[in-house]
Amino acid sequence: MKQLTKTLSLAGAAIAVTASTLGAGATPAFAASRDGVCNSGEFCYYYNSGEAGSISDFTGSIAxxxxxxxxxxxxxxxxxxxxxxxxxxAASVWNRSTKTVRVYFNSSYGGTYQSIAAGAKANLNATLKNNNASHQFVTASSTACSTSGLGDPRTCSGAVAWANDHLGSTSLGTGTCDHVVALAYGWSSSGSHDAYLHWTQVPSTYKHAGDRSVPAGGLAFFSGGSQGYGHVMLSLGGGSFASTDVGTDGRYHAGRYGKTTIATIESSFGEHYLGWTQPWFKVNH
Structure with a gap:
Protein backbone atom coordinates (compact mmCIF):
# COMPACT_ATOMS: atom_id res chain seq x y z
CA MET A 1 0.00 0.00 0.00
CA LYS A 2 1.29 3.47 -0.86
CA GLN A 3 2.55 5.50 2.07
CA LEU A 4 1.58 9.17 2.21
CA THR A 5 4.24 11.65 3.29
CA LYS A 6 3.99 15.15 4.66
CA THR A 7 2.69 17.52 1.99
CA LEU A 8 5.06 20.23 0.87
CA SER A 9 3.64 23.65 0.11
CA LEU A 10 3.73 24.85 -3.50
CA ALA A 11 5.84 27.81 -2.49
CA GLY A 12 8.39 25.70 -0.66
CA ALA A 13 8.69 23.24 -3.53
CA ALA A 14 9.12 26.01 -6.08
CA ILE A 15 11.94 27.62 -4.10
CA ALA A 16 13.76 24.35 -3.57
CA VAL A 17 13.67 23.14 -7.17
CA THR A 18 16.85 23.89 -9.07
CA ALA A 19 17.97 23.34 -12.64
CA SER A 20 20.28 20.53 -11.57
CA THR A 21 17.45 18.46 -10.12
CA LEU A 22 14.83 19.02 -12.82
CA GLY A 23 14.25 16.57 -15.67
CA ALA A 24 15.77 17.16 -19.10
CA GLY A 25 14.27 20.09 -20.98
CA ALA A 26 12.55 21.58 -17.93
CA THR A 27 13.22 24.88 -16.16
CA PRO A 28 12.39 26.21 -12.70
CA ALA A 29 9.80 28.51 -14.27
CA PHE A 30 8.14 25.56 -15.98
CA ALA A 31 8.01 23.65 -12.70
CA ALA A 32 6.52 26.62 -10.86
CA SER A 33 3.73 26.93 -13.44
CA ARG A 34 2.37 23.49 -12.51
CA ASP A 35 -0.71 23.95 -10.32
CA GLY A 36 -2.09 20.45 -9.71
CA VAL A 37 -5.06 21.03 -12.04
CA CYS A 38 -5.40 19.13 -15.30
CA ASN A 39 -5.88 21.98 -17.74
CA SER A 40 -6.36 21.87 -21.50
CA GLY A 41 -3.04 21.23 -23.25
CA GLU A 42 -1.53 19.31 -20.34
CA PHE A 43 -0.58 15.70 -19.66
CA CYS A 44 -1.56 14.68 -16.15
CA TYR A 45 -0.65 11.87 -13.79
CA TYR A 46 -3.03 10.75 -11.05
CA TYR A 47 -2.00 9.05 -7.84
CA ASN A 48 -4.87 6.55 -7.98
CA SER A 49 -6.51 4.54 -10.75
CA GLY A 50 -9.54 5.94 -12.53
CA GLU A 51 -8.17 9.49 -12.61
CA ALA A 52 -8.48 9.87 -8.84
CA GLY A 53 -6.27 11.31 -6.14
CA SER A 54 -3.71 14.07 -6.42
CA ILE A 55 -2.70 15.38 -9.87
CA SER A 56 0.71 16.19 -11.35
CA ASP A 57 0.36 18.20 -14.58
CA PHE A 58 2.85 18.79 -17.43
CA THR A 59 3.05 20.64 -20.74
CA GLY A 60 6.25 18.98 -22.00
CA SER A 61 8.44 15.88 -21.90
CA ILE A 62 10.36 14.99 -18.72
CA ALA A 63 13.28 12.56 -18.87
CA ALA A 90 1.30 7.13 -10.64
CA ALA A 91 -1.66 4.86 -11.40
CA SER A 92 -3.60 6.65 -14.13
CA VAL A 93 -3.34 9.52 -16.61
CA TRP A 94 -5.33 12.03 -18.64
CA ASN A 95 -3.74 13.36 -21.82
CA ARG A 96 -5.33 16.76 -22.50
CA SER A 97 -2.61 17.71 -24.99
CA THR A 98 -2.87 17.49 -28.78
CA LYS A 99 -0.06 14.92 -29.04
CA THR A 100 0.38 11.28 -28.12
CA VAL A 101 2.32 10.92 -24.87
CA ARG A 102 4.42 7.88 -24.00
CA VAL A 103 4.92 6.85 -20.38
CA TYR A 104 8.20 4.95 -19.93
CA PHE A 105 9.36 2.36 -17.41
CA ASN A 106 12.87 3.87 -17.25
CA SER A 107 14.24 7.40 -17.08
CA SER A 108 15.50 9.08 -20.26
CA TYR A 109 12.63 7.55 -22.26
CA GLY A 110 13.91 3.99 -21.89
CA GLY A 111 12.40 0.55 -21.49
CA THR A 112 8.83 -0.44 -22.20
CA TYR A 113 6.24 2.27 -22.67
CA GLN A 114 2.52 2.88 -22.92
CA SER A 115 1.18 5.33 -25.49
CA ILE A 116 -1.66 7.62 -24.42
CA ALA A 117 -3.54 9.23 -27.31
CA ALA A 118 -4.44 12.90 -27.36
CA GLY A 119 -7.56 13.42 -25.26
CA ALA A 120 -7.47 9.91 -23.75
CA LYS A 121 -7.85 8.86 -20.13
CA ALA A 122 -6.28 5.56 -19.09
CA ASN A 123 -5.10 3.47 -16.18
CA LEU A 124 -1.43 2.63 -16.51
CA ASN A 125 -0.98 -1.01 -17.48
CA ALA A 126 0.30 -3.70 -15.12
CA THR A 127 3.92 -3.05 -16.14
CA LEU A 128 3.83 0.73 -15.67
CA LYS A 129 1.44 1.23 -12.76
CA ASN A 130 3.59 2.66 -9.97
CA ASN A 131 6.60 2.13 -12.26
CA ASN A 132 6.58 5.37 -14.28
CA ALA A 133 10.00 6.97 -14.72
CA SER A 134 9.68 9.40 -17.64
CA HIS A 135 7.23 10.61 -20.27
CA GLN A 136 7.58 12.01 -23.77
CA PHE A 137 5.30 14.02 -26.04
CA VAL A 138 5.43 12.55 -29.56
CA THR A 139 3.62 13.16 -32.83
CA ALA A 140 1.19 10.48 -33.94
CA SER A 141 3.25 9.75 -37.02
CA SER A 142 6.36 8.90 -34.97
CA THR A 143 5.02 5.43 -34.20
CA ALA A 144 4.67 3.28 -37.31
CA CYS A 145 3.66 -0.34 -37.74
CA SER A 146 6.68 -2.64 -37.68
CA THR A 147 7.26 -6.38 -37.87
CA SER A 148 10.88 -6.02 -36.76
CA GLY A 149 11.83 -8.93 -34.52
CA LEU A 150 8.33 -10.44 -34.64
CA GLY A 151 8.87 -13.00 -37.38
CA ASP A 152 5.60 -12.33 -39.19
CA PRO A 153 5.44 -13.95 -42.66
CA ARG A 154 4.06 -10.70 -44.12
CA THR A 155 5.08 -7.09 -43.59
CA CYS A 156 2.66 -4.42 -42.37
CA SER A 157 2.08 -3.23 -45.93
CA GLY A 158 1.64 -6.83 -47.06
CA ALA A 159 -1.04 -7.40 -44.42
CA VAL A 160 -2.86 -4.22 -45.47
CA ALA A 161 -2.77 -5.37 -49.10
CA TRP A 162 -4.21 -8.76 -48.06
CA ALA A 163 -7.01 -7.04 -46.13
CA ASN A 164 -7.89 -4.72 -49.00
CA ASP A 165 -8.00 -7.69 -51.38
CA HIS A 166 -10.51 -9.48 -49.11
CA LEU A 167 -12.90 -6.58 -48.39
CA GLY A 168 -16.43 -7.69 -49.18
CA SER A 169 -15.66 -11.37 -48.62
CA THR A 170 -18.32 -13.55 -47.00
CA SER A 171 -16.09 -16.62 -46.66
CA LEU A 172 -14.02 -15.65 -43.61
CA GLY A 173 -16.64 -16.71 -41.06
CA THR A 174 -18.47 -15.07 -38.17
CA GLY A 175 -16.75 -14.20 -34.91
CA THR A 176 -13.33 -14.97 -36.38
CA CYS A 177 -11.68 -11.57 -35.93
CA ASP A 178 -8.52 -12.77 -34.17
CA HIS A 179 -8.07 -15.57 -36.68
CA VAL A 180 -8.48 -13.18 -39.63
CA VAL A 181 -5.86 -10.64 -38.49
CA ALA A 182 -3.48 -13.59 -38.20
CA LEU A 183 -4.35 -14.65 -41.76
CA ALA A 184 -3.55 -11.12 -42.94
CA TYR A 185 -0.04 -11.51 -41.55
CA GLY A 186 0.44 -14.95 -43.10
CA TRP A 187 -0.26 -17.13 -40.05
CA SER A 188 -2.75 -19.99 -40.10
CA SER A 189 -3.87 -19.01 -36.58
CA SER A 190 -3.11 -16.32 -34.02
CA GLY A 191 -2.25 -18.73 -31.21
CA SER A 192 -4.75 -17.00 -28.90
CA HIS A 193 -8.23 -18.20 -27.99
CA ASP A 194 -9.85 -14.83 -28.61
CA ALA A 195 -9.13 -11.16 -29.27
CA TYR A 196 -9.22 -10.00 -25.65
CA LEU A 197 -6.85 -12.77 -24.55
CA HIS A 198 -4.58 -11.82 -27.46
CA TRP A 199 -4.50 -8.22 -26.14
CA THR A 200 -3.52 -9.36 -22.64
CA GLN A 201 -0.72 -11.54 -24.03
CA VAL A 202 0.98 -8.83 -26.09
CA PRO A 203 4.10 -7.52 -24.26
CA SER A 204 3.79 -3.88 -23.19
CA THR A 205 6.68 -2.97 -25.52
CA TYR A 206 4.34 -3.49 -28.46
CA LYS A 207 1.20 -1.97 -26.89
CA HIS A 208 -0.28 1.52 -27.27
CA ALA A 209 -3.16 1.61 -24.81
CA GLY A 210 -5.82 4.22 -25.57
CA ASP A 211 -4.03 5.48 -28.69
CA ARG A 212 -6.54 5.99 -31.53
CA SER A 213 -3.91 7.05 -34.09
CA VAL A 214 -3.36 3.53 -35.40
CA PRO A 215 -0.82 3.22 -38.24
CA ALA A 216 -1.60 1.07 -41.28
CA GLY A 217 -1.02 -2.55 -40.28
CA GLY A 218 -1.57 -1.99 -36.54
CA LEU A 219 -4.04 -4.19 -34.67
CA ALA A 220 -6.86 -2.34 -32.90
CA PHE A 221 -8.34 -4.18 -29.89
CA PHE A 222 -11.62 -3.94 -27.97
CA SER A 223 -13.00 -5.57 -24.85
CA GLY A 224 -16.56 -6.75 -24.30
CA GLY A 225 -18.95 -8.82 -26.35
CA SER A 226 -21.55 -11.35 -25.24
CA GLN A 227 -18.87 -13.85 -24.22
CA GLY A 228 -16.16 -11.38 -23.25
CA TYR A 229 -13.99 -12.29 -26.23
CA GLY A 230 -13.59 -8.70 -27.42
CA HIS A 231 -12.75 -7.73 -30.97
CA VAL A 232 -9.69 -6.94 -33.09
CA MET A 233 -9.31 -5.41 -36.54
CA LEU A 234 -6.54 -4.34 -38.89
CA SER A 235 -5.78 -0.68 -39.61
CA LEU A 236 -5.81 0.31 -43.28
CA GLY A 237 -4.46 3.75 -42.39
CA GLY A 238 -6.21 7.12 -42.26
CA GLY A 239 -8.65 6.02 -39.56
CA SER A 240 -10.11 3.11 -41.59
CA PHE A 241 -10.01 -0.54 -40.52
CA ALA A 242 -10.71 -3.92 -42.09
CA SER A 243 -12.94 -5.95 -39.79
CA THR A 244 -14.89 -9.17 -39.70
CA ASP A 245 -18.66 -8.99 -39.25
CA VAL A 246 -18.98 -5.54 -40.82
CA GLY A 247 -21.32 -4.53 -43.63
CA THR A 248 -21.04 -1.87 -46.31
CA ASP A 249 -22.19 0.78 -43.80
CA GLY A 250 -19.36 -0.12 -41.40
CA ARG A 251 -21.78 -1.50 -38.83
CA TYR A 252 -22.39 -5.04 -37.60
CA HIS A 253 -23.17 -7.58 -40.31
CA ALA A 254 -22.47 -11.22 -39.47
CA GLY A 255 -20.06 -13.01 -41.77
CA ARG A 256 -18.98 -10.11 -43.95
CA TYR A 257 -15.48 -8.61 -44.08
CA GLY A 258 -15.74 -4.85 -44.44
CA LYS A 259 -14.34 -1.42 -43.74
CA THR A 260 -15.18 0.51 -40.57
CA THR A 261 -13.86 2.88 -37.86
CA ILE A 262 -13.13 2.63 -34.15
CA ALA A 263 -16.12 4.84 -33.28
CA THR A 264 -18.49 2.72 -35.38
CA ILE A 265 -17.34 -0.50 -33.71
CA GLU A 266 -17.86 1.12 -30.30
CA SER A 267 -21.42 2.12 -31.19
CA SER A 268 -22.39 -0.87 -33.37
CA PHE A 269 -20.70 -3.69 -31.43
CA GLY A 270 -21.07 -2.00 -28.03
CA GLU A 271 -17.45 -2.77 -27.15
CA HIS A 272 -14.77 -0.72 -25.38
CA TYR A 273 -11.67 0.36 -27.31
CA LEU A 274 -8.45 -0.71 -25.57
CA GLY A 275 -5.72 0.51 -27.92
CA TRP A 276 -3.53 -0.89 -30.66
CA THR A 277 -0.53 -3.18 -30.87
CA GLN A 278 2.19 -4.05 -33.30
CA PRO A 279 1.49 -7.37 -35.12
CA TRP A 280 2.55 -9.66 -32.27
CA PHE A 281 1.02 -13.15 -32.34
CA LYS A 282 1.17 -15.81 -29.64
CA VAL A 283 1.64 -18.47 -32.32
CA ASN A 284 5.21 -17.24 -32.80
CA HIS A 285 6.09 -16.66 -29.14
Whole structure:
Protein backbone atom coordinates (compact mmCIF):
# COMPACT_ATOMS: atom_id res chain seq x y z
CA MET A 1 0.00 0.00 0.00
CA LYS A 2 1.29 3.47 -0.86
CA GLN A 3 2.55 5.50 2.07
CA LEU A 4 1.58 9.17 2.21
CA THR A 5 4.24 11.65 3.29
CA LYS A 6 3.99 15.15 4.66
CA THR A 7 2.69 17.52 1.99
CA LEU A 8 5.06 20.23 0.87
CA SER A 9 3.64 23.65 0.11
CA LEU A 10 3.73 24.85 -3.50
CA ALA A 11 5.84 27.81 -2.49
CA GLY A 12 8.39 25.70 -0.66
CA ALA A 13 8.69 23.24 -3.53
CA ALA A 14 9.12 26.01 -6.08
CA ILE A 15 11.94 27.62 -4.10
CA ALA A 16 13.76 24.35 -3.57
CA VAL A 17 13.67 23.14 -7.17
CA THR A 18 16.85 23.89 -9.07
CA ALA A 19 17.97 23.34 -12.64
CA SER A 20 20.28 20.53 -11.57
CA THR A 21 17.45 18.46 -10.12
CA LEU A 22 14.83 19.02 -12.82
CA GLY A 23 14.25 16.57 -15.67
CA ALA A 24 15.77 17.16 -19.10
CA GLY A 25 14.27 20.09 -20.98
CA ALA A 26 12.55 21.58 -17.93
CA THR A 27 13.22 24.88 -16.16
CA PRO A 28 12.39 26.21 -12.70
CA ALA A 29 9.80 28.51 -14.27
CA PHE A 30 8.14 25.56 -15.98
CA ALA A 31 8.01 23.65 -12.70
CA ALA A 32 6.52 26.62 -10.86
CA SER A 33 3.73 26.93 -13.44
CA ARG A 34 2.37 23.49 -12.51
CA ASP A 35 -0.71 23.95 -10.32
CA GLY A 36 -2.09 20.45 -9.71
CA VAL A 37 -5.06 21.03 -12.04
CA CYS A 38 -5.40 19.13 -15.30
CA ASN A 39 -5.88 21.98 -17.74
CA SER A 40 -6.36 21.87 -21.50
CA GLY A 41 -3.04 21.23 -23.25
CA GLU A 42 -1.53 19.31 -20.34
CA PHE A 43 -0.58 15.70 -19.66
CA CYS A 44 -1.56 14.68 -16.15
CA TYR A 45 -0.65 11.87 -13.79
CA TYR A 46 -3.03 10.75 -11.05
CA TYR A 47 -2.00 9.05 -7.84
CA ASN A 48 -4.87 6.55 -7.98
CA SER A 49 -6.51 4.54 -10.75
CA GLY A 50 -9.54 5.94 -12.53
CA GLU A 51 -8.17 9.49 -12.61
CA ALA A 52 -8.48 9.87 -8.84
CA GLY A 53 -6.27 11.31 -6.14
CA SER A 54 -3.71 14.07 -6.42
CA ILE A 55 -2.70 15.38 -9.87
CA SER A 56 0.71 16.19 -11.35
CA ASP A 57 0.36 18.20 -14.58
CA PHE A 58 2.85 18.79 -17.43
CA THR A 59 3.05 20.64 -20.74
CA GLY A 60 6.25 18.98 -22.00
CA SER A 61 8.44 15.88 -21.90
CA ILE A 62 10.36 14.99 -18.72
CA ALA A 63 13.28 12.56 -18.87
CA UNK A 64 13.99 12.33 -15.12
CA UNK A 65 11.46 13.09 -12.39
CA UNK A 66 13.88 12.90 -9.47
CA UNK A 67 13.28 10.68 -6.47
CA UNK A 68 13.47 12.83 -3.34
CA UNK A 69 12.05 16.08 -2.06
CA UNK A 70 12.54 18.93 -2.46
CA UNK A 71 13.97 18.38 -5.94
CA UNK A 72 11.55 15.88 -7.47
CA UNK A 73 8.46 16.43 -9.56
CA UNK A 74 5.58 15.77 -7.18
CA UNK A 75 1.81 15.48 -6.98
CA UNK A 76 0.40 18.97 -6.42
CA UNK A 77 -3.38 18.62 -6.58
CA UNK A 78 -5.66 18.00 -3.62
CA UNK A 79 -6.27 14.41 -2.57
CA UNK A 80 -4.39 11.22 -1.82
CA UNK A 81 -0.72 11.36 -2.75
CA UNK A 82 -0.29 15.13 -2.58
CA UNK A 83 3.36 16.04 -2.01
CA UNK A 84 4.78 12.64 -3.04
CA UNK A 85 7.32 12.37 -5.85
CA UNK A 86 5.58 11.08 -8.96
CA UNK A 87 8.32 8.62 -9.98
CA UNK A 88 6.95 5.09 -9.52
CA UNK A 89 3.84 6.48 -7.85
CA ALA A 90 1.30 7.13 -10.64
CA ALA A 91 -1.66 4.86 -11.40
CA SER A 92 -3.60 6.65 -14.13
CA VAL A 93 -3.34 9.52 -16.61
CA TRP A 94 -5.33 12.03 -18.64
CA ASN A 95 -3.74 13.36 -21.82
CA ARG A 96 -5.33 16.76 -22.50
CA SER A 97 -2.61 17.71 -24.99
CA THR A 98 -2.87 17.49 -28.78
CA LYS A 99 -0.06 14.92 -29.04
CA THR A 100 0.38 11.28 -28.12
CA VAL A 101 2.32 10.92 -24.87
CA ARG A 102 4.42 7.88 -24.00
CA VAL A 103 4.92 6.85 -20.38
CA TYR A 104 8.20 4.95 -19.93
CA PHE A 105 9.36 2.36 -17.41
CA ASN A 106 12.87 3.87 -17.25
CA SER A 107 14.24 7.40 -17.08
CA SER A 108 15.50 9.08 -20.26
CA TYR A 109 12.63 7.55 -22.26
CA GLY A 110 13.91 3.99 -21.89
CA GLY A 111 12.40 0.55 -21.49
CA THR A 112 8.83 -0.44 -22.20
CA TYR A 113 6.24 2.27 -22.67
CA GLN A 114 2.52 2.88 -22.92
CA SER A 115 1.18 5.33 -25.49
CA ILE A 116 -1.66 7.62 -24.42
CA ALA A 117 -3.54 9.23 -27.31
CA ALA A 118 -4.44 12.90 -27.36
CA GLY A 119 -7.56 13.42 -25.26
CA ALA A 120 -7.47 9.91 -23.75
CA LYS A 121 -7.85 8.86 -20.13
CA ALA A 122 -6.28 5.56 -19.09
CA ASN A 123 -5.10 3.47 -16.18
CA LEU A 124 -1.43 2.63 -16.51
CA ASN A 125 -0.98 -1.01 -17.48
CA ALA A 126 0.30 -3.70 -15.12
CA THR A 127 3.92 -3.05 -16.14
CA LEU A 128 3.83 0.73 -15.67
CA LYS A 129 1.44 1.23 -12.76
CA ASN A 130 3.59 2.66 -9.97
CA ASN A 131 6.60 2.13 -12.26
CA ASN A 132 6.58 5.37 -14.28
CA ALA A 133 10.00 6.97 -14.72
CA SER A 134 9.68 9.40 -17.64
CA HIS A 135 7.23 10.61 -20.27
CA GLN A 136 7.58 12.01 -23.77
CA PHE A 137 5.30 14.02 -26.04
CA VAL A 138 5.43 12.55 -29.56
CA THR A 139 3.62 13.16 -32.83
CA ALA A 140 1.19 10.48 -33.94
CA SER A 141 3.25 9.75 -37.02
CA SER A 142 6.36 8.90 -34.97
CA THR A 143 5.02 5.43 -34.20
CA ALA A 144 4.67 3.28 -37.31
CA CYS A 145 3.66 -0.34 -37.74
CA SER A 146 6.68 -2.64 -37.68
CA THR A 147 7.26 -6.38 -37.87
CA SER A 148 10.88 -6.02 -36.76
CA GLY A 149 11.83 -8.93 -34.52
CA LEU A 150 8.33 -10.44 -34.64
CA GLY A 151 8.87 -13.00 -37.38
CA ASP A 152 5.60 -12.33 -39.19
CA PRO A 153 5.44 -13.95 -42.66
CA ARG A 154 4.06 -10.70 -44.12
CA THR A 155 5.08 -7.09 -43.59
CA CYS A 156 2.66 -4.42 -42.37
CA SER A 157 2.08 -3.23 -45.93
CA GLY A 158 1.64 -6.83 -47.06
CA ALA A 159 -1.04 -7.40 -44.42
CA VAL A 160 -2.86 -4.22 -45.47
CA ALA A 161 -2.77 -5.37 -49.10
CA TRP A 162 -4.21 -8.76 -48.06
CA ALA A 163 -7.01 -7.04 -46.13
CA ASN A 164 -7.89 -4.72 -49.00
CA ASP A 165 -8.00 -7.69 -51.38
CA HIS A 166 -10.51 -9.48 -49.11
CA LEU A 167 -12.90 -6.58 -48.39
CA GLY A 168 -16.43 -7.69 -49.18
CA SER A 169 -15.66 -11.37 -48.62
CA THR A 170 -18.32 -13.55 -47.00
CA SER A 171 -16.09 -16.62 -46.66
CA LEU A 172 -14.02 -15.65 -43.61
CA GLY A 173 -16.64 -16.71 -41.06
CA THR A 174 -18.47 -15.07 -38.17
CA GLY A 175 -16.75 -14.20 -34.91
CA THR A 176 -13.33 -14.97 -36.38
CA CYS A 177 -11.68 -11.57 -35.93
CA ASP A 178 -8.52 -12.77 -34.17
CA HIS A 179 -8.07 -15.57 -36.68
CA VAL A 180 -8.48 -13.18 -39.63
CA VAL A 181 -5.86 -10.64 -38.49
CA ALA A 182 -3.48 -13.59 -38.20
CA LEU A 183 -4.35 -14.65 -41.76
CA ALA A 184 -3.55 -11.12 -42.94
CA TYR A 185 -0.04 -11.51 -41.55
CA GLY A 186 0.44 -14.95 -43.10
CA TRP A 187 -0.26 -17.13 -40.05
CA SER A 188 -2.75 -19.99 -40.10
CA SER A 189 -3.87 -19.01 -36.58
CA SER A 190 -3.11 -16.32 -34.02
CA GLY A 191 -2.25 -18.73 -31.21
CA SER A 192 -4.75 -17.00 -28.90
CA HIS A 193 -8.23 -18.20 -27.99
CA ASP A 194 -9.85 -14.83 -28.61
CA ALA A 195 -9.13 -11.16 -29.27
CA TYR A 196 -9.22 -10.00 -25.65
CA LEU A 197 -6.85 -12.77 -24.55
CA HIS A 198 -4.58 -11.82 -27.46
CA TRP A 199 -4.50 -8.22 -26.14
CA THR A 200 -3.52 -9.36 -22.64
CA GLN A 201 -0.72 -11.54 -24.03
CA VAL A 202 0.98 -8.83 -26.09
CA PRO A 203 4.10 -7.52 -24.26
CA SER A 204 3.79 -3.88 -23.19
CA THR A 205 6.68 -2.97 -25.52
CA TYR A 206 4.34 -3.49 -28.46
CA LYS A 207 1.20 -1.97 -26.89
CA HIS A 208 -0.28 1.52 -27.27
CA ALA A 209 -3.16 1.61 -24.81
CA GLY A 210 -5.82 4.22 -25.57
CA ASP A 211 -4.03 5.48 -28.69
CA ARG A 212 -6.54 5.99 -31.53
CA SER A 213 -3.91 7.05 -34.09
CA VAL A 214 -3.36 3.53 -35.40
CA PRO A 215 -0.82 3.22 -38.24
CA ALA A 216 -1.60 1.07 -41.28
CA GLY A 217 -1.02 -2.55 -40.28
CA GLY A 218 -1.57 -1.99 -36.54
CA LEU A 219 -4.04 -4.19 -34.67
CA ALA A 220 -6.86 -2.34 -32.90
CA PHE A 221 -8.34 -4.18 -29.89
CA PHE A 222 -11.62 -3.94 -27.97
CA SER A 223 -13.00 -5.57 -24.85
CA GLY A 224 -16.56 -6.75 -24.30
CA GLY A 225 -18.95 -8.82 -26.35
CA SER A 226 -21.55 -11.35 -25.24
CA GLN A 227 -18.87 -13.85 -24.22
CA GLY A 228 -16.16 -11.38 -23.25
CA TYR A 229 -13.99 -12.29 -26.23
CA GLY A 230 -13.59 -8.70 -27.42
CA HIS A 231 -12.75 -7.73 -30.97
CA VAL A 232 -9.69 -6.94 -33.09
CA MET A 233 -9.31 -5.41 -36.54
CA LEU A 234 -6.54 -4.34 -38.89
CA SER A 235 -5.78 -0.68 -39.61
CA LEU A 236 -5.81 0.31 -43.28
CA GLY A 237 -4.46 3.75 -42.39
CA GLY A 238 -6.21 7.12 -42.26
CA GLY A 239 -8.65 6.02 -39.56
CA SER A 240 -10.11 3.11 -41.59
CA PHE A 241 -10.01 -0.54 -40.52
CA ALA A 242 -10.71 -3.92 -42.09
CA SER A 243 -12.94 -5.95 -39.79
CA THR A 244 -14.89 -9.17 -39.70
CA ASP A 245 -18.66 -8.99 -39.25
CA VAL A 246 -18.98 -5.54 -40.82
CA GLY A 247 -21.32 -4.53 -43.63
CA THR A 248 -21.04 -1.87 -46.31
CA ASP A 249 -22.19 0.78 -43.80
CA GLY A 250 -19.36 -0.12 -41.40
CA ARG A 251 -21.78 -1.50 -38.83
CA TYR A 252 -22.39 -5.04 -37.60
CA HIS A 253 -23.17 -7.58 -40.31
CA ALA A 254 -22.47 -11.22 -39.47
CA GLY A 255 -20.06 -13.01 -41.77
CA ARG A 256 -18.98 -10.11 -43.95
CA TYR A 257 -15.48 -8.61 -44.08
CA GLY A 258 -15.74 -4.85 -44.44
CA LYS A 259 -14.34 -1.42 -43.74
CA THR A 260 -15.18 0.51 -40.57
CA THR A 261 -13.86 2.88 -37.86
CA ILE A 262 -13.13 2.63 -34.15
CA ALA A 263 -16.12 4.84 -33.28
CA THR A 264 -18.49 2.72 -35.38
CA ILE A 265 -17.34 -0.50 -33.71
CA GLU A 266 -17.86 1.12 -30.30
CA SER A 267 -21.42 2.12 -31.19
CA SER A 268 -22.39 -0.87 -33.37
CA PHE A 269 -20.70 -3.69 -31.43
CA GLY A 270 -21.07 -2.00 -28.03
CA GLU A 271 -17.45 -2.77 -27.15
CA HIS A 272 -14.77 -0.72 -25.38
CA TYR A 273 -11.67 0.36 -27.31
CA LEU A 274 -8.45 -0.71 -25.57
CA GLY A 275 -5.72 0.51 -27.92
CA TRP A 276 -3.53 -0.89 -30.66
CA THR A 277 -0.53 -3.18 -30.87
CA GLN A 278 2.19 -4.05 -33.30
CA PRO A 279 1.49 -7.37 -35.12
CA TRP A 280 2.55 -9.66 -32.27
CA PHE A 281 1.02 -13.15 -32.34
CA LYS A 282 1.17 -15.81 -29.64
CA VAL A 283 1.64 -18.47 -32.32
CA ASN A 284 5.21 -17.24 -32.80
CA HIS A 285 6.09 -16.66 -29.14
Missing amino acids: DYGTTQPGCYDFKGAGAGKGLCIKNN
